[in-house]
Amino acid sequence: MSVKKRILSGMRPTGSLHLGNYHGALANWVGMQDAYDCFFFIADWHALTTDYENTGNMSVFAHNMMIDWLSAGLSPEKSTLFVQSSVLEHAELFLLLSMITPVPWLERNPTYKDQIIQLDNKDLSTFGFLGYPVLMASDIIIYKAHGVPVGLDQVPHVEITREIARRFNYLYGNVFPEPEAVLTESSKILGLDRRKMSKSYQNTILLSEKPEDIRAKVSTMVTDPDRARRKDPGNPDICNVFEFHKLYSPADTVADIGARCRTAAVGCVECKKMMAERLVEALAPVRDKRQYYEARPELVREIIESGNQKARTAARQTMEEVRAAVFHKTI
Numbered sequence: 533m534s535v536k537k538r539i540l541s542g543m544r545p546t547g548s549l550h551l552g553n554y555h556g557a558l559a560n561w562v563g564m565q566d567a568y569d570c571f572f573f574i575a576d577w578h579a580l581t582t583d584y585e586n587t588g589n590m591s592v593f594a595h596n597m598m599i600d601w602l603s604a605g606l607s608p609e610k611s612t613l614f615v616q617s618s619v620l621e622h623a624e625l626f627l628l629l630s631m632i633t634p635v636p637w638l639e640r641n642p643t644y645k646d647q648i649i650q651l652d653n654k655d656l657s658t659f660g661f662l663g664y665p666v667l668m669a670s671d672i673i674i675y676k677a678h679g680v681p682v683g684l685d686q687v688p689h690v691e692i693t694r695e696i697a698r699r700f701n702y703l704y705g706n707v708f709p710e711p712e713a714v715l716t717e718s719s720k721i722l723g724l725d726r727r728k729m730s731k732s733y734q735n736t737i738l739l740s741e742k743p744e745d746i747r748a749k750v751s752t753m754v755t756d757p758d759r760a761r762r763k764d765p766g767n768p769d770i771c772n773v774f775e776f777h778k779l780y781s782p783a784d785t786v787a788d789i790g791a792r793c794r795t796a797a798v799g800c801v802e803c804k805k806m807m808a809e810r811l812v813e814a815l816a817p818v819r820d821k822r823q824y825y826e827a828r829p830e831l832v833r834e835i836i837e838s839g840n841q842k843a844r845t846a847a848r849q850t851m852e853e854v855r856a857a858v859f860h861k862t863i
Contacts, residue, residue, distance in 0.1 A: 537678035539568045539714055542575035542616065542671060545593035546583065549600040550736035551721055552729030555779070560681055560716040562605035570611035571675050571843065574598065577616050577623075581664045582647070582654055598832055600739055603821040612846075614839035616671065621847035625670040626663075628858060632699055633666050641665055642688055669693040672711050674847045679714035687713045704857040707850075719779055726754045726772050740822055743812045750776075750808040755800045756793075766793040766800070773800070773807050780810040 541561065543549075549558065561572055574594045580587070594615055606613060616622055638644065639662070648656055660667075672680055672693050680690050690713040697708040722728065723735030730736065737749055753773050759766040768774035768790045777786050789806070792798040825832055855861050 536567070536569040538571065538675060539564065539679050539681055540571040540573070540672050540675050540677040540711075541681050542573040542578070543597065544575045544579040545590060545597045546579060547593060547731050548596060548738045548740050549604075550729055550731070550738050552723070552736065554604060554739060555719040555721045556683075557681070557716075557718070558601070558604050558606075560718065561611075564681060565607060565610040568678075571677065571846075572601070572606060572611055572613055573671065573843070574615045575671070577667060578664060581658070581661045581667075582651060582656065584658070584660070595829070595832060595836075598836055599822060599825045602825050602832070602835070603818045604739060608835045608839060612839050612842045613835060614843040615836060618836075618840040619843045619847050621674060621844070621851045622667070622670050624851060625674050625854060626667045628854065629666050629670055629696055629700065630663055632703060633663075633669075633696055635662075637692060637695065638662050638665055641692065665689070665692045666696065669696040673697050673708040674850050675843070676709055676850060677711050678709065679712040681714045681716045683718055684715060687715075707853050707857050720775075721779065722772055722775065724749060724753050724772075737811070739815065739818055741815070742819075746812050746815070747805075747808040750804050750811065751801075753804060753807075755803070759800065762799045763796050765796045768793045771800075773803055776807050776811065777803075780807070780814050 541557065543553070543557070561570065564570060574597055576590055576594055579590065598613065601613060602608075644662065644665075647661075668689065669692065672690075673696075680693075682690060690711060694710045697710050701708060723730065723733055724737070725733065725735045727733050727735060737746060741749070750773070753776075755771045755773050756766040756768070757770075758764075771793070774786075774790065774793065777789055781789070785806075789798060789803060793803065
């Protein structure tokens with residue numbers, strides 16, 4: 533019997549998940565559960581790197597994120613689902629890796645530079661923010677993960693983990709495999725205003741939205757900005773609603789709407805209403821599962837603790853090897 537390769541990934545608990553999160557990562561995770569030995573974690577320590585002043589809702593966000601995951605199709609029978617801060621071995625390995633990671637490696641990290649510019653309203657002059665790639669490396673290699681599911685733009689994040697693992701092995705002996713980037717395809721989905729879907733822009737559709745809220749939000753979506761009147765032909769190629777149709781409507785419906793839009797045979801209001809109903813229908817299974825888990829908070833806590841225990845067992849075994857390698861202790 534072949535052994536499944538292990539993959540690992542995580543999300544920061546910063547609030548309820550939206551369709552951008554689902555199509556950007558979560559849908560891929562759900563689809564990988566049968567092919568891989570999956571470890572997925574709630575990255576609450578990572579959230580502190582940019583939001584260390586606002587921790588009051590962290591535990592609530594973590595609990596709700598787990599409900600989002602379960603509702604979207606992650607299964608505790610197929611995957612190890614856990615909370616980062618509940619496995620203290622991550623912090624121990626982070627400390628040891630920080631001793632051997634050159635500062636220039638961290639300073640050249642493209643995300644570090646980008647976020648300093650984008651998050652100019654926050655104090656990011658902390659060691660934790662500079663060193664988060666080391667914590668990320670700890671998260672990955674402590675489970676000896678074969679790979680990390682990422683999009684092409686995130687490959688550099690995995691490469692620095694490979695460099696850190698390689699340096700550790702050079703100094704202390706071969707303990708860690710070098711993880712690979714497991715490239716995944718994600719459907720590009722923009723926010724209601726055609727910017728990146730983000731809570732900070734208030735342009736999201738949450739996985740937990742009620743049908744009436746979905747309909748109200750879809751009614752505000754930006755369409756073809758050059759289509760001023762109902763009788764004007766539209767260009768579906770630049771219409772955000774049409775992009776949603778591609779994801780949630782049957783292929784023949786997509787083709788029909790595209791053709792009718794170009795000839796002004798369908799108006800934006802009608803098109804939005806059709807899209808809203810498709811989206812309401814598509815999210816119905818997620819809403820049903822959410823109601824189930826929201827009514828059973830103790831079950832959610834049990835799932836989290838069971839995942840924490842599985843993760844701790846794997847992490848502790850790795851740390852015994854690490855201590856033996858670094859300090860020449862007998863396992």
